[in-house]
Structure formats: C-alpha cells, structure tokens
Amino acid sequence: MNNHPLYDIADISFGYDATPVLQDLSFTLESGKFYGIVGPNGCGKTTLLDLLIGNRIPLSGSVSFKGKIVSSYHRRTLAQQISLVPQEFDTGFGYTVEEIVLMGRHPYISRFASPSAEDWQRVDQAMKTIGIDDLKNRYTNELSGGQKQRTVVARALAQNTDVLIFDEATSSLDVKYSLEIFNVARRLVLDKGRTVIAVIHNLNLAAAYCDKLLFMKDGKIACYGPTAEVMTPETIAGVFDISSKVSHDPYSRTLQVNFRYWD
Amino acid sequence: MVTPSSKKFLFLTIALALTTAGAIILSTGMGYISISAGEILKVIFSSISNSSSHLNGIDNSIPYVIMDVRLPRILTATLVGAGLAMSGVIYQGILLNPLADPYTLGISSGAAFGASLALLANLTLFNQFSIPLFAFVGAIVTLFVVIHLSTFNGQISANTLILSGVIVGAILSAGISFLKYLADEQVAIIIFWLMGSFISSTWDGVVIIGVAVLIGAIVTLYYGRDLNIMSLGSRSSDALGVETARVRIILLLTASFVTAICVAMTGIIGFIGLIVPHLMRFFVGPDNRKLLPVSAMAGGILLLFADTITRAILPVEVPIGVLTALIGGPFFCVIFRKRQRGGRHE
Numbered sequence: 001m002n003n004h005p006l007y008d009i010a011d012i013s014f015g016y017d018a019t020p021v022l023q024d025l026s027f028t029l030e031s032g033k034f035y036g037i038v039g040p041n042g043c044g045k046t047t048l049l050d051l052l053i054g055n056r057i058p059l060s061g062s063v064s065f066k067g068k069i070v071s072s073y074h075r076r077t078l079a080q081q082i083s084l085v086p087q088e089f090d091t092g093f094g095y096t097v098e099e100i101v102l103m104g105r106h107p108y109i110s111r112f113a114s115p116s117a118e119d120w121q122r123v124d125q126a127m128k129t130i131g132i133d134d135l136k137n138r139y140t141n142e143l144s145g146g147q148k149q150r151t152v153v154a155r156a157l158a159q160n161t162d163v164l165i166f167d168e169a170t171s172s173l174d175v176k177y178s179l180e181i182f183n184v185a186r187r188l189v190l191d192k193g194r195t196v197i198a199v200i201h202n203l204n205l206a207a208a209y210c211d212k213l214l215f216m217k218d219g220k221i222a223c224y225g226p227t228a229e230v231m232t233p234e235t236i237a238g239v240f241d242i243s244s245k246v247s248h249d250p251y252s253r254t255l256q257v258n259f260r261y262w263d
Numbered sequence: 264m265v266t267p268s269s270k271k272f273l274f275l276t277i278a279l280a281l282t283t284a285g286a287i288i289l290s291t292g293m294g295y296i297s298i299s300a301g302e303i304l305k306v307i308f309s310s311i312s313n314s315s316s317h318l319n320g321i322d323n324s325i326p327y328v329i330m331d332v333r334l335p336r337i338l339t340a341t342l343v344g345a346g347l348a349m350s351g352v353i354y355q356g357i358l359l360n361p362l363a364d365p366y367t368l369g370i371s372s373g374a375a376f377g378a379s380l381a382l383l384a385n386l387t388l389f390n391q392f393s394i395p396l397f398a399f400v401g402a403i404v405t406l407f408v409v410i411h412l413s414t415f416n417g418q419i420s421a422n423t424l425i426l427s428g429v430i431v432g433a434i435l436s437a438g439i440s441f442l443k444y445l446a447d448e449q450v451a452i453i454i455f456w457l458m459g460s461f462i463s464s465t466w467d468g469v470v471i472i473g474v475a476v477l478i479g480a481i482v483t484l485y486y487g488r489d490l491n492i493m494s495l496g497s498r499s500s501d502a503l504g505v506e507t508a509r510v511r512i513i514l515l516l517t518a519s520f521v522t523a524i525c526v527a528m529t530g531i532i533g534f535i536g537l538i539v540p541h542l543m544r545f546f547v548g549p550d551n552r553k554l555l556p557v558s559a560m561a562g563g564i565l566l567l568f569a570d571t572i573t574r575a576i577l578p579v580e581v582p583i584g585v586l587t588a589l590i591g592g593p594f595f596c597v598i599f600r601k602r603q604r605g606g607r608h609e
Contacts (some may be wrong), residue, residue, distance in 0.1 A: 021426055050498070053501065055497075055498060077504075079502060080504070086269060086502075093359075093361070093544065094552075095491075096546075099550075100495075103491070103492050104503065106492055106504055107503065109488075145393065145461055159503070223584075
C-alpha cells in the first residue's frame with residue numbers, strides 16, 4: 001500500500017467532443033510535497049485538476065490515487081482525503097461564512113447527525129488560521145471577492161485532508177493574503193506532511209513555494225521536475241514564448257523570474 | 264446547539280403548524296351552511312373513532328357536508344399547496360435560481376399535456392389513476408427531454424436547463440392547444456381542468472396526494488444537506504463528497520413526481536411553487552432542511568386560503584389557477600424588480 005505513489009497518472013487523454021484538451025499525460029506525485037502546475041491560459045490545467053479529483057473521467061489512460069483508480073472511490077471517502085479550492089464559487093442563496101466553512105465537514109458528518117464538537121472546533125480553527133473569524137456571521141453574497149476566496153480556503157482547511165488542490169486560488173487576492181494563504185499551505189506540507197497541488201499563474205510565487213513544477217502547454221507536459229531544475233529561461237520561453245531572467249534573489253531567498261517589460 | 268436562528272425556526276414551524284390546523288377547521292366551517300368549530304371537531308372525532316355518540320344535537324346533514332363535501336376539498340387544496348411549494352424548493356435549490364419552479368422546467372406543461380391526452384381519449388383504463396398516471400408519464404418524459412437538451416459532456420448546466428425547460432414548455436403548450444382543438448365538444452372539460460379546480464376532490468385523491476407529498480418530503484429531507492452544498496456548484500459539491508449528478512437526478516425526479524400528481528388532481532395552479540419558497544427563505548434562510556417543512560406548510564395555508572375565497576366568499580366560483588395567478592403574478596413582478604435593482608439575493 002505504501003509503495004504506491006500518492007498519484008499515478010498513466011497516459012491520460014481527455015477532450016470535450018472532438019477537441020482534445022489533454023494528450024497522453026503520464027507522471028507521478030508523491031506525498032508531502034508542494035506541487036505547482038504552470039502553463040498558459042487554456043492549456044488544460046483546470047481539466048487536469050478535475051481528473052485528479054475525479055470530477056471527470058479520462059477518455060483513455062488512468063488516474064490512480066493511493067493505488068486505486070480515482071473513480072472507484074466513493075465521493076465521501078475521496079472528500080475525506082482530497083479538498084479543492086476552486087477559482088470561484090456560486091452562492092445563489094446567502095449562507096453565512098461559518099455555514100460555508102462547516103460544509104467542509106460534510107464528508108465526516110453522517111446523514112441526519114449534527115456536527116460534533118470536533119467538527120465545530122475544526123471550523124473555528126480553520127477560520128482563525130485564515131483570519132476570517134470576525135466574518136463568521138456575515139453572508140457570503142455580501143462579501144468581497146477576496147473575503148469569499150479566503151472563506152473557501154478555510155472550508156478546505158476544515159475538510160482536513162491529506163491533499164489540498166488549489167485552482168488559481170489566490171488569483172483574486174491581494175499580495176498580503178496571497179502570501180498568507182501560501183504560507184499556511186506551505187506549513188501544512190512542511191509540518192504535517194500534507195500534499196498541495198496548486199495551479200499558479202504567478203511564476204515568482206510558483207518558484208518561491210513549490211518543490212516541483214509541472215509546466216504544461218497545449219494539453220501536454222512541457223517540463224516536469226524540481227523547481228530549481230525546471231524553472232529556467234529556456235522552459236519559460238518554450239511554454240510562454242517570452243524571454244526572462246531567472247536568478248537566485250537574496251532578499252526573498254528563492255529563485256525569482258524577471259521579465260523585460262517594455263523597450 | 265441552540266442558536267438564535269434555530270429557535271426562530273422552531274417558533275415558525277410551530278406557528279405554521281397551528282395556523283394550518285386552524286385554517287383547515289375555520290375553512291371547513293365556512294360556506295353555504297356555516298358550521299361552528301366545536302361541531303366540526305366533534306364530527307371529525309366521531310368519524311375517526313367510528314362512534315356516533317358525540318353527534319347528539321348536530322343536524323344529520325352536517326357530518327355529510329363536513330366529511331364528504333368540504334374536508335376532501337380542503338385537504339386536497341392544502342396538500343397540493345404543500346406539494347407545489349415543496350417542488351419549488353427543490354427546483355430552486357437545484358437550479359440555483361430563486362425564480363425557478365415547476366413551470367420553468369416545463370414539467371407542469373408536460374404533466375398537463377399527458378393529462379389532457381388522457382381526458383381527450385376519455386381513458387378509463389386505470390380507473391381514477393389514469394389521469395395521474397398520464398400526467399406523471401408526461402412530466403417524466405418532459406424532464407428527460409429537458410435534461411437531455413441541457414447535458415453537454417455528461418454534465419448538466421443549470422442555466423441551459425431553464426432555457427430548455429422554457430422551449431419544451433412552449434412546444435407542449437402548443438400541443439395542448441392542438442388537443443383542445445381536437446377535443447371539439449369535450450373542450451370545456453379540458454379547459455376547466457387546466458385552469459385548476461378542487462371541485463371534484465375525493466378522499467382517494469387526498470390519499471394519493473398525501474402519499475406523494477410525504478414521499479417527496481422524506482426524500483428531500485434525506486438529501487437536504489447535499490442540496491445545500493450543491494448550491495456551491497457541482498465542482499465544489501463533488502469535492503465535498505456529494506454525489507452531485509445522482510442526487511440531482513433523484514431530487515428532480517422526486518419534484519417532478521410530486522408536481523405531476525398535483526397537476527393531475529387539480530390542473531395547473533401557478534405561482535405557489537415560486538413565491539412561497541422565496542418568502543420563506545426570507546425568514547429561515549437558505550438551509551433546505553428548514554426551508555422545506557416551512558414552505559410546505561405555508562404553501563398549504565396559502566392555497567387553502569385562495570380556495571376558500573373562491574369557494575365561500577366570492578359570489579361565483581373563480582377557477583383557482585386564475586385566482587393564484589391574479590394574486591401571485593403582481594407579487595412576483597415586485598420581487599423580480601427588487602432583485603434586478605438590488606443585485607443582492609436575500
């Protein structure tokens with residue numbers, strides 16, 4: 001059982017009707033690492049995440065999670081192990097922040113049962129960690145985009161899963177909250193051995209936080225490996241078609257990417 | 264955990280339950296012969312306990328008026344109101360649209376088309392069940408056509424669902440018109456039934472609707488928390504451990520079943536399924552486990568109120584569907600404008 005990698009992705013392809021979105025992707029992901037998925041808009045990153053969570057089933061190939069095909073798990077079981085922070089969420093009807101975060105406990109609460117003391121404690125803890133406990137009685141449809149996004153991150157924390165998947169989760173947050181959320185995620189990886197898989201648009205954030213990066217282009221893997229090895233001007237030029245400089249930055253103590261913005 | 268909101272919910276539930284019981288007894292007393300509440304309770308009690316010892320001093324015709332004429336109709340109106348409001352809660356919860364109800368999906372039109380077909384063919388194949396059966400088949404076929412039209416890559420889009428419902432509903436309305444045209448001399452039966460009526464209510468009908476509403480309530484409460492989480496969108500709800508696609512189909516089938524039975528028994532009665540959940544959401548919030556029982560009771564009270572007006576207060580009996588549309592339509596317009604202007608939901 002422990003010999004299985006966390007995720008084993010073998011030759012997966014996916015497409016909507018006749019348009020192929022992902023073609024023959026194969027890679028493995030291990031526990032206890034911070035993974036970044038990077039690539040241009042429309043290269044299939046979100047679709048890849050959907051396949052990892054089991055929201056979609058590949059047309060060919062297989063996605064194994066802890067040695068079992070993802071689609072063979074019960075949703076509830078899977079939700080106890082993988083949480084998702086989506087880019088945006090609907091709240092057609094107004095739930096309070098606390099109610100939304102409590103929904104993260106859904107996979108643990110049996111039907112007709114009330115949330116247990118542990119459930120409430122995890123909810124409170126998650127809201128404190130993200131710093132939204134003062135918003136707990138506010139309605140989500142009255143919140144700003146950033147507050148909503150932080151509510152969803154708190155929900156994923158309350159879900160208390162081994163794997164956290166972020167789908168551009170910080171793209172609507174300002175720099176302070178982006179760093180705060182990435183720091184929380186990084187701590188979970190370092191201290192608790194959790195695994196984070198994040199689609200990140202900001203190359204500098206990706207360089208600073210991720211152990212390994214998966215560059216995607218046109219539905220294929222362009223480059224996959226440890227951040228220090230794959231975050232190079234060559235990779236960036238190949239994937240995004242722009243020139244850049246990658247260097248170790250003493251102030252941030254990590255690799256940073258610089259662009260020549262205009263002539 | 265007793266929070267202020269759960270206290271409020273308890274209070275509202277008890278108040279609505281008492282109002283429902285009160286409204287049933289009060290409206291039973293109203294009509295051509297007016298009967299006092301005491302006499303009504305005695306008659307009901309004696310027919311439940313099957314002894315006539317309580318009936319001393321009560322006119323012989325009164326038990327008949329209560330048990331055979333008024334109560335079946337009054338209970339039918341209450342149950343249909345509850346059923347329509349319940350379907351509204353489910354459709355609104357699944358479509359994430361507070362303006363959705365059995366009509367938006369074309370389900371009512373489907374049921375009406377099926378029932379009109381049975382009326383036209385004068386079917387007595389399954390006795391009193393032939394119209395409900397045809398209505399149910401019509402509703403389910405419509406549901407599947409609408410779902411099929413709005414499914415892409417194995418996923419249902421909530422917005423397309425409404426659009427498909429409106430399109431299919433329009434086609435079915437034309438179909439009903441064609442049936443009316445074919446009906447020739449029988450056209451009056453179809454037209455009057457379509458406008459909605461409780462006049463021909465029977466105890467059999469009460470039992471059928473009662474069972475349908477009960478089944479609907481149990482299924483919906485069973486999936487209540489899932490339905491709440493589904494308001495976050497299918498991507499989130501899947502990741503939170505909800506079998507979204509399966510729950511959606513089960514609840515859509517349940518709501519359509521309840522709608523079909525209501526339409527088959529009484530014709531098309533509009534706006535209850537739309538307005539009641541909307542109003543109740545204002546009091547208890549969006550939690551479907553609270554919204555469902557509260558809306559069912561409020562829907563029952565509202566439709567009973569409307570039916571009592573046409574039965575006992577107005578000099579001529581106006582078809583109930585016309586009355587609810589006349590009361591509900593303007594109300595709906597106000598809510599709609601408010602939503603458009605405010606942009607805020609509740």
